[in-house]
Each structure stands twice: as structure tokens, then as C-alpha cells.
Amino acid sequence: MEIYDKAHELEAAIKECQEYKDLVAAGQELAKDEKTKHLVRDFLMLQAQLAYAQSMGDKPIRKKIDHLNQMAELIKNNQTAVEYLNHYNKWQTMAGEVFQIIQNAMAEGMSILDQ
Template identity: 35%
Template sequence: MNPYDHAHALARAIREWEPYQRAKRAKEAIDRDEPTKQMVRDFYRRQYQLEAKRIRGEEPTQEEFETFRKLSEIVQLNQDARAYLQADLELQRLLMDIQLIVGEPMNDIRLWSLDDFMEEVGRES
């Protein structure tokens, strides 16, 4: 079986996996509730904005942290939003693990690893 066949089989397996089914049901529930959907979108938007600041080397303000913390608490009170975020996090972990596993063969043929690059960049700074 070629890698593409395995990739399609993996996609089917993920769709059949219970955490995926939970995420799908949670998304369907949120899709029927516009205020919850907007709240979850706002949660992700603010989360990504904070992370983007960190990546750029900027320190988020106390007010931004506090706003995000309050929003997180509100989101956790909404059963559908909480279920969706938990299922989404579980699927993100799965995809990161799969990426590591699938990427292992590439390490055998790379001339320069990411670790090598980061070490060299660190020496130049």
C-alpha cells in the first residue's frame, strides 16, 4: 500500500474515532446556537492574538490577559462551548502526534535537522 492509501485510511480512522465524533456533535450543537458560536470564535481569536504577540516577542498587557481569562471562564460555563473546545484540543493533540510519527522517516534523510538549525542560529545571536 502506498503512503497516499495509508493517509486516506488514516483520515477514515480519524472520522470514526470517538473523540472526532464528539467534536462533530459539539460543532453541530454550536452551529445551531449563534451566540455560542460567536463566543467560541472570539475565544479562539483572542487566544491567537495573544499567541501572535508572544511569537513576535511582545508581552501581552495585563488587560489582555485578564480579558482572555474572563472569557475563558465564561466559555467553560457553556456546556456546548466547553465540549467543543475539549474535543478540539484532543484532536489537535492527535494531529501533532501523527505529524511527529509521520515525520520520523524524513529525519533519516535530512541533511540538517531543526535542532541543528536552532543550535547554529543560537550561536550567531
């Protein structure tokens, strides 16, 4: 089917995308330092937890916010972590926009459920 062909074309385009290549390269560099890798992973997980809690209307826990700020201080002094997170954020933005385009294309078929 043509849609599968287009999906495979998108896969190939992603692999050729400079932002994606930069993220992969930064990830390979990050993987060389286990301590920094764990710091970045824990930072992203805590950031996501706080964002989810906020989206659900929960008040962020001061202790978690303080911990996130402490982690951010450690990260900003670590060039490998900063570089990875910069590429990660660029890619997340781009991937989110691509995903939104796909969702918009599929929305009409799902809109019957909104009525």
C-alpha cells in the same frame, strides 16, 4: 503508490476515531447557537494570538489577557461551549501527536538542510 494508500487509510481512521466524532458532534451542537459559536471562535483566535506572541518573545498585552479571562468566564458558564472546547482540546492533542509522528518520519529527508 503505497504512501497515498496509507494516507487514505489515515483519513478513514480519522473519520472513525471517537475523539474526532465527538468533536464533530459537539461542533454541530455549537453551530445551533450563533452567539456561543462566535464566543468560542473569538476565544480560540485570541488564545492563539497570545500563544504566537509569546512564542515570538513578545510580552503579552495585559488588555488582551484580561479580555481572554473575561471570555473564559463566559465560556465556563456555557455548557455547549465547555463541551466543544473539551473535545476540541482532546482532538488537538491527538492530531498534534499524529502530525509529530509524520514529521518525524519525514525528518531524515530534510535533515541535509540542517548541515
